[in-house]
Amino acid sequence: xxxxxxxxxxxxxxxxxxxxxxxxxxxxxxxxxxxxxxxxxxxxxxxxxxxxxxxxxxxxxxxxxxxxxxxxxxxxxxxxxxxxxxxxxxxxxxxxxxxxxxxxxxxxxxxxxxxxxxxxxxxxxxxxxxxxxxxxxxxxxxxxxxxxxxxxxxxxxxxxxxxxxxxxxxxxxxxxxxxxxxxxxxxxxxxxxxxxxxxxxxxxxxxxxxxxxxxxxxxxxxxxxxxxxxxxxxxxxxxxxxxxxxxxxxxxxxxxxxxxxxxxxxxxxxxxxxxxxxxxxxxxxxxxxxxxxxxxxxxxxxxxxxxxxxxxxx
Amino acid sequence: xxxxxxxxxxxxxxxxxxxxxxxxxxxxxxxxxxxxxxxxxxxxxxxxxxxxxxxxxxxxxxxxxxxxxxxxxxxxxxxxxxxxxxxxxxxxxxxxxxxxxxxxxxxxxxxxxxxxxxxxxxxxxxxxxxxxxxxxxxxxxxxxxxxxxxxxxxxxxxxxxxxxxxxxxxxxxxxxxxxxxxxxxxxxxxxxxxxxxxxxxxxxxxxxxxxxxxxxxxxxxxxxxxxxxxxxxxxxxxxxxxxxxxxxxxxxxxxxxxxxxxxxxxxxxxxxxxxxxxxxxxxxxxxxxxxxxxxxxxxxxxxxxxxxxxxxxxxxxxxxxxxxxxxxxxxxxxxxxxxxxxxxxxxxxxxxxxxxxxxxxxxxxxxxxxxxxxxxxxxxxxxxxxxxxxxxxxxxxxxxxxxxxxxxxxxxxxxxxxxxxxxxxxxxxxxxxxxxxxxxxxxxxxxxxxxxxxxxxxxxxxxxxxxxxxxxxxxxxxxxxxxxxxxxxxxxxxxxxxxxxxxxxxxxxxxxxxxxxxxxxxxxxxxxxxxxxxxxxxxxxxxxxxxxxxxxxxxxxxxxxxxxxxxxxxxxxxxxxxxxxxxxxxxxxxxxxxxxxxxxxxxxxxxxxxxxxxxxxxxxxxxxxxxxxx
Numbered sequence: 001x002x003x004x005x006x007x008x009x010x011x012x013x014x015x016x017x018x019x020x021x022x023x024x025x026x027x028x029x030x031x032x033x034x035x036x037x038x039x040x041x042x043x044x045x046x047x048x049x050x051x052x053x054x055x056x057x058x059x060x061x062x063x064x065x066x067x068x069x070x071x072x073x074x075x076x077x078x079x080x081x082x083x084x085x086x087x088x089x090x091x092x093x094x095x096x097x098x099x100x101x102x103x104x105x106x107x108x109x110x111x112x113x114x115x116x117x118x119x120x121x122x123x124x125x126x127x128x129x130x131x132x133x134x135x136x137x138x139x140x141x142x143x144x145x146x147x148x149x150x151x152x153x154x155x156x157x158x159x160x161x162x163x164x165x166x167x168x169x170x171x172x173x174x175x176x177x178x179x180x181x182x183x184x185x186x187x188x189x190x191x192x193x194x195x196x197x198x199x200x201x202x203x204x205x206x207x208x209x210x211x212x213x214x215x216x217x218x219x220x221x222x223x224x225x226x227x228x229x230x231x232x233x234x235x236x237x238x239x240x241x242x243x244x245x246x247x248x249x250x251x252x253x254x255x256x257x258x259x260x261x262x263x264x265x266x267x268x269x270x271x272x273x274x275x276x277x278x279x280x281x282x283x284x285x286x287x288x289x290x291x292x293x294x295x296x297x298x299x300x301x302x303x304x305x306x307x308x309x310x311x312x313x314x
Numbered sequence: 315x316x317x318x319x320x321x322x323x324x325x326x327x328x329x330x331x332x333x334x335x336x337x338x339x340x341x342x343x344x345x346x347x348x349x350x351x352x353x354x355x356x357x358x359x360x361x362x363x364x365x366x367x368x369x370x371x372x373x374x375x376x377x378x379x380x381x382x383x384x385x386x387x388x389x390x391x392x393x394x395x396x397x398x399x400x401x402x403x404x405x406x407x408x409x410x411x412x413x414x415x416x417x418x419x420x421x422x423x424x425x426x427x428x429x430x431x432x433x434x435x436x437x438x439x440x441x442x443x444x445x446x447x448x449x450x451x452x453x454x455x456x457x458x459x460x461x462x463x464x465x466x467x468x469x470x471x472x473x474x475x476x477x478x479x480x481x482x483x484x485x486x487x488x489x490x491x492x493x494x495x496x497x498x499x500x501x502x503x504x505x506x507x508x509x510x511x512x513x514x515x516x517x518x519x520x521x522x523x524x525x526x527x528x529x530x531x532x533x534x535x536x537x538x539x540x541x542x543x544x545x546x547x548x549x550x551x552x553x554x555x556x557x558x559x560x561x562x563x564x565x566x567x568x569x570x571x572x573x574x575x576x577x578x579x580x581x582x583x584x585x586x587x588x589x590x591x592x593x594x595x596x597x598x599x600x601x602x603x604x605x606x607x608x609x610x611x612x613x614x615x616x617x618x619x620x621x622x623x624x625x626x627x628x629x630x631x632x633x634x635x636x637x638x639x640x641x642x643x644x645x646x647x648x649x650x651x652x653x654x655x656x657x658x659x660x661x662x663x664x665x666x667x668x669x670x671x672x673x674x675x676x677x678x679x680x681x682x683x684x685x686x687x688x689x690x691x692x693x694x695x696x697x698x699x700x701x702x703x704x705x706x707x708x709x710x711x712x713x714x715x716x717x718x719x720x721x722x723x724x725x726x727x728x729x730x731x732x733x734x735x736x737x738x739x740x741x742x743x744x745x746x747x748x749x750x751x752x753x754x755x756x757x758x759x760x761x762x763x764x765x766x767x768x769x770x771x772x773x774x775x776x777x778x779x780x781x782x783x784x785x786x787x788x789x790x791x792x793x794x795x796x797x798x799x800x801x802x803x804x805x806x807x808x809x810x811x812x813x814x815x816x817x818x819x820x821x822x823x824x825x826x827x828x829x830x831x832x833x834x835x836x837x838x839x840x841x842x843x844x845x846x847x848x849x850x851x852x853x854x855x856x857x858x859x860x861x862x863x864x865x866x867x868x869x870x871x872x873x874x875x876x877x878x879x880x881x882x883x884x885x886x887x888x889x890x891x892x893x894x895x896x897x898x899x900x901x902x903x904x905x906x907x908x909x910x911x912x913x914x915x916x917x918x919x920x921x922x923x924x925x926x927x928x929x930x931x932x933x934x935x936x937x938x939x940x941x942x943x944x
Contacts, residue, residue, distance in 0.1 A: 002944050003753045076936075077787060078755050078817035263753045263944075266733035266746040267824055281737035 010244025052215025225253020
């Protein structure tokens with residue numbers, strides 16, 4: 001299957017998944033049931049930023065599916081493929097919102113799920129000053145826990161903020177990677193759709209710090225691609241859904257680096273099979289330059305360890 | 315009778331008005347005077363290959379005369395005429411290539427022509443099996459020239475094909491028996507077989523044409539380009555300006571027209587000499603303004619940014635501005651009408667090549683032993699002619715357009731390096747281009763080439779096709795007069811990305827290039843072959859598998875026929891915007907537009923409507939993409 005068809009297929013799968021869970025929400029909670037993510041003034045941030053409309057009830061959630069449908073135009077041109085990627089992002093947000101409708105606490109430790117506004121505001125300053133030089137989204141599954149830890153710790157030691165999605169969370173736990181907001185490693189969730197919770201970080205950054213007007217999609221995409229230094233590392237076999245979500249990342253201006261053989265697109269979608277080079281490849285792809293003052297000490301040293309707690313057993 | 319639109323180029327229309335006022339005629343007037351063309355010639359069914367004729371047979375099968383006196387059928391006559399067009403076109407490029415090879419043979423460290431690009435010299439030498447380690451640069455150059463000359467006159471075996479020919483393509487040619495032997499031999503073979511009482515099988519005649527054309531593309535033109543780069547430098551991107559408005563009001567305007575870069579290179583050198591500029595000033599001019607037309611312009615602009623005055627149909631118009639001190643020409647596509655036209659103005663029409671004398675011109679023959687001295691003499695002639703300019707007769711159109719030129723294959727690879735992740739690599743590879751094509755970000759690539767032809771609205775075919783293609787995310791490379799049409803229209807700028815589809819626009823932004831890349835002169839179509847071959851090799855496929863096409867929207871010359879034939883034979887579908895003289899031979903038409911695809915995986919399309927051309931190309935490119943699953 002060619003790349004564009006893979007993206008369209010993934011987007012249609014995302015749409016179908018969203019339709020399924022929204023129907024479940026309608027059936028179980030009724031159309032008048034409230035819809036909201038915790039601690040945010042931006043409703044469903046992706047949907048709000050793209051359309052300027054807030055989703056407050058399940059009925060509106062159901063209606064929002066039309067936006068996803070309208071974004072999937074199966075014509076093999078780049079803009080259509082990127083739109084299909086955005087459709088997947090919106091569909092993922094609808095799925096995640098429905099999870100919060102169906103359950104009061106859909107996420108449990110170590111997974112963070114939705115990231116609240118206060119956290120994003122707290123990240124704003126270090127992002128602007130370059131104290132956080134980049135945002136890494138690591139999703140999927142590495143060949144082993146050791147490799148996963150190596151990559152994540154490398155980002156951590158460089159001060160990047162790293163979000164984890166999928167089995168890589170378990171691998172990080174297995175390899176004793178210390179996680180938490182203060183350590184700049186945040187596990188989001190095991191479903192692919194939970195990646196939307198980092199997308200909304202970028203989107204809310206544009207709304208909060210970039211003062212982008214909700215509904216102005218073009219400005220939003222420009223802001224994220226120019227000002228939010230994020231990128232994606234997708235490890236392990238890639239489903240159509242993941243590729244389609246990747247197209248959404250590319251639409252936001254975030255390059256995708258994978259260890260899989262894919263149809264590469266220079267600077268945007270890259271294959272790097274050498275795990276020792278994944279970090280360098282990613283930083284170069286996102287043009288992230290890190291000022292390094294190396295201090296020869298036997299432990300990792302970085303701002304990311306500032307909030308670390310030393311437990312009794314350590 | 316309503317006035318027919320002759321050109322979509324504003325300066326052209328303005329100058330045609332002036333021509334009328336000045337009472338001088340142009341090619342468009344002569345076309346009018348000739349009235350309707352002969353239907354037999356148009357269909358290719360007229361033969362003059364012996365004195366039993368001329369014979370003309372009916373272009374409609376089963377009606378009227380079906381055979382010439384010797385018994386040749388319409389298909390045989392058409393195929394022979396077609397073959398002779400190919401031979402003539404190939405011969406023009408062969409002789410161009412030969413001069414270049416001979417120049418390389420005569421390079422010396424203290425001569426006017428030196429080796430400028432040693433890296434390329436070594437690369438080309440090694441593909442001819444010449445040892446370069448520890449050898450003197452000029453020894454390598456002379457050895458390479460000898461090897462090249464051998465291939466031109468080879469009597470046995472076959473020519474040295476560049477490594478850019480994919481293995482599968484070579485096999486196809488071997489199976490068909492169309493790997494060229496010596497270049498000159500293939501031209502002679504056609505002249506032989508088209509003689510009365512020789513070849514009388516249309517398909518076999520066309521097979522010979524393909525072999526001859528391949529010698530043009532992959533040897534004659536290929537070497538002309540490579541060796542020009544070796545001596546005069548490999549082009550890199552640089553800015554220039556285009557349109558008749560590049561002529562300067564108070565400077566000595568010298569227009570270079572023709573084909574071979576050696577003349578233009580020498581004149582560029584001469585015109586930059588401080589003493590020449592002083593001389594110009596002493597004559598009351600502000601300086602010397604060099605401009606080019608046709609392929610000499612392309613050569614000089616690719617390497618020096620010399621301004622592009624115009625393309626083929628505008629050569630007379632440059633003189634009509636009244637502001638050209640000297641129109642300096644060498645060979646090919648020089649309208650002999652210029653000699654008479656120049657007498658109406660102060661313009662000196664200077665011929666320089668023993669291969670192209672024109673009655674009524676000032677002939678200053680290029681002395682191959684002292685090329686720079688000859689050039690200085692020519693520049694002096696021009697300067698001393700400045701005082702003869704009749705200012706009351708001068709009208710320079712107030713239009714010029716910025717353009718970016720200089721996209722050799724090497725420069726394209728350099729630009730592509732800019733988007734390669736250094737942790738992944740490799741550098742200096744066609745991978746990024748192959749990647750975006752495979753991904754579908756750009757749908758394919760098109761070479762828009764060829765001439766001008768008064769049968770079509772001047773420049774319209776070029777521009778409509780190019781604009782249509784880039785809008786559909788098909789990247790366009792241009793050479794020859796098509797390139798100048800694009801330059802004048804502002805398509806050779808980075809800003810032209812706004813006319814592109816979303817994918818091509820993105821690629822232009824990432825790579826920092828215009829969507830239409832000027833790759834040079836007509837022999838530089840070999841650069842396109844090189845780029846396509848390199849991409850095919852990178853992907854491990856044949857050229858005919860790639861979503862690439864060639865288009866000659868306004869072609870006119872026999873060179874264009876040879877080019878079209880080698881492009882198709884190389885596996886690239888080719889669109890012709892002007893109907894070639896083959897319509898009287900049904901078997902020939904069927905072969906060229908249908909059956910040839912079984913042989914080489916590509917065929918000719920004839921479509922005078924540029925918009926339909928674009929639709930057909932998009933459809934065909936999508937078919938090809940589907941076939942290889944991208």
